[in-house]
Amino acid sequence: MGSGKSTVGELLAQRLGVPYRDTDADIVAAEGREIADIFVTDGEPRFRELERAAVRDAVAGHTGVLALGGGAILDESTRALLDGLPVVYLSLEVEEAVRRTGLNQARPLLAVNPRRQWRELMDARRHLYTEVARAVVATDERTPEEVAQAVLDALELKDE
Numbered sequence: 001m002g003s004g005k006s007t008v009g010e011l012l013a014q015r016l017g018v019p020y021r022d023t024d025a026d027i028v029a030a031e032g033r034e035i036a037d038i039f040v041t042d043g044e045p046r047f048r049e050l051e052r053a054a055v056r057d058a059v060a061g062h063t064g065v066l067a068l069g070g071g072a073i074l075d076e077s078t079r080a081l082l083d084g085l086p087v088v089y090l091s092l093e094v095e096e097a098v099r100r101t102g103l104n105q106a107r108p109l110l111a112v113n114p115r116r117q118w119r120e121l122m123d124a125r126r127h128l129y130t131e132v133a134r135a136v137v138a139t140d141e142r143t144p145e146e147v148a149q150a151v152l153d154a155l156e157l158k159d160e
């Protein structure tokens, strides 16, 4: 969370001249409410169901850059869908994550004690991010533009 998937995803799409899509935004649009609302009202398991369907639809229907929610890879069928696709894991260290996300209520999983929560989430997820990724790009001390360039280099893509 806060690694810059949405920010860098948009930049990358511009550089490549392709559409950009974000499954978090798809869920918010389809549900007509914010992610934090879905977590609080319906619970995380319901959010994960919506997310699984959103990723499935986006992978099937979208050509371009797709940003996934930070927890999408927790779902085994989602990981299977991503197999063979040019997935990039944007990594970052905890201090930078906390600086970027702050005490932001829009990220319900970081609402209380963000530093500890972030560490715990990453300890549980890091191996899954690595498993699905074709490339890992570190984002600490890089501007979003530098990260976008590093992604293009890692995937050996040229912009238009």
Ligand SMILES: Nc1ncnc2c1ncn2[C@@H]1O[C@H](COP(=O)(O)OP(=O)(O)OP(=O)(O)O)[C@@H](O)[C@H]1O
Pocket: 001, 002, 003, 004, 005, 006, 007, 008, 024, 067, 069, 070, 100, 101, 107, 139, 142, 143, 144, 147
């Ligand atoms: N390379 C960067 N350097 C500094 N700040 C950044 C960088 N990339 C993103 N940010 C900032 O960090 C915050 C989080 O970025 P963003 O929303 O793109 O992350 P995300 O990975 O999409 O998060 P989430 O998993 O919550 O959707 C934003 O305020 C953004 O402007």
Ligand SMILES: O=C(O)C1=C[C@@H](O)[C@@H](O)[C@H](O)C1
Pocket: 001, 024, 035, 068, 069, 070, 071, 072, 106, 107, 108, 109
């Ligand atoms: O890392 C996570 O589990 C999340 C990340 C965000 O992108 C959102 O999908 C939501 O806040 C959950």
Ligand SMILES: [Mg+2]
Pocket: 005, 006, 007, 022, 024, 067
């Ligand atoms: Mg995002």
